[in-house]
Amino acid sequence: NAGVTQTPKFQVLKTGQSMTLQCAQDMNHNSMYWYRQDPGMGLRLIYYSASEGTTDKGEVPNGYNVSRLNKREFSLRLESAAPSQTSVYFCASSDGWGQGWGEQYFGPGTRLTVT
Amino acid sequence: DQQVKQNSPSLSVQEGRISILNCDYTNSMFDYFLWYKKYPAEGPTFLISISSIKDKNEDGRFTVFLNKSAKHLSLHIVPSQPGDSAVYFCAASPTFGNEKLTFGTGTRLTIIP
Numbered sequence: 001n002a003g004v005t006q007t008p009k010f011q012v013l014k015t016g017q018s019m020t021l022q023c024a025q026d027m028n029h030n031s032m033y034w035y036r037q038d039p040g041m042g043l044r045l046i047y048y049s050a051s052e053g054t055t056d057k058g059e060v061p062n063g064y065n066v067s068r069l070n071k072r073e074f075s076l077r078l079e080s081a082a083p084s085q086t087s088v089y090f091c092a093s094s095d096g097w098g099q100g101w102g103e104q105y106f107g108p109g110t111r112l113t114v115t
Numbered sequence: 116d117q118q119v120k121q122n123s124p125s126l127s128v129q130e131g132r133i134s135i136l137n138c139d140y141t142n143s144m145f146d147y148f149l150w151y152k153k154y155p156a157e158g159p160t161f162l163i164s165i166s167s168i169k170d171k172n173e174d175g176r177f178t179v180f181l182n183k184s185a186k187h188l189s190l191h192i193v194p195s196q197p198g199d200s201a202v203y204f205c206a207a208s209p210t211f212g213n214e215k216l217t218f219g220t221g222t223r224l225t226i227i228p
Contacts, residue, residue, distance in 0.1 A: 106158030
C-alpha cells in the first residue's frame with residue numbers, strides 16, 4: 001500500500017516549457033487535490049476533484065490544468081511555465097464522507113523550479 | 116486575505132514541557148478544523164481534528180482546543196518529544212461535507228533536548 005505517489009520528485013523547467021505532474025493513490029479515495037506550497041504562504045489549493053470525471057478550481061488555478069484520468073490518477077499540467085510557478089507541489093486524496101472525513105493524505109511532493 | 120493565520124512562524128520548547136501552537140481564523144463559516152504535521156522533504160500528515168460542536172478533542176499527547184467566539188484554536192502537545200520537531204499547519208473547512216481546506220502558513224516547532 002503505497003498511499004499517494006507523485007512523479008517526478010524534482011524538475012527544472014525553462015520559462016515557456018510545459019510539463020505534467022503525475023499523482024496516483026491506491027486507497028480507493030473519491031477525492032483528490034493539488035496544492036502548492038510557497039515560503040510564508042502555507043498550502044494553497046490549485047484544483048480538486050470530488051469524484052472521477054469532475055474537477056473544480058481552488059484558490060490559485062491560473063496557469064494550470066488538471067485531468068482526473070480515472071479514480072486513481074489526477075494529473076496537473078503547466079502549459080507554459082512561468083518563474084512564479086516555482087514551488088513545491090503536493091497531491092492529496094481523501095475519502096470524503098465517512099470515516100476520516102476531511103483527513104487528506106498527501107504525497108511526498110514535487111519540487112519545481114522555473115528559470 | 117489570509118483567512119487562517121498562524122502568527123508565530125517558529126517556536127522552541129524544552130523536551131518534556133508543553134508545546135502550544137496557536138491558530139486564528141476570520142471566516143465564521145468555518146466549521147471543521149484540522150492540524151497537520153510536516154517533516155522536511157515529506158508531505159503533511161494528519162494529526163488531529165475538531166468539529167465546531169466541540170471545544171476540545173484529545174488524542175494521546177495531542178489536544179486541540181477550539182474557542183468559536185474568539186475564532187481561535189490551539190494545539191497542545193504534552194509532553195513534547197524530539198520527534199515532534201516539525202512544521203505544524205492548521206486548516207479549516209466550511210460546513211460539513213465540504214472538503215476544500217484552507218491552510219494557515221505554518222509554525223516551525225523545535226524541541227530542544
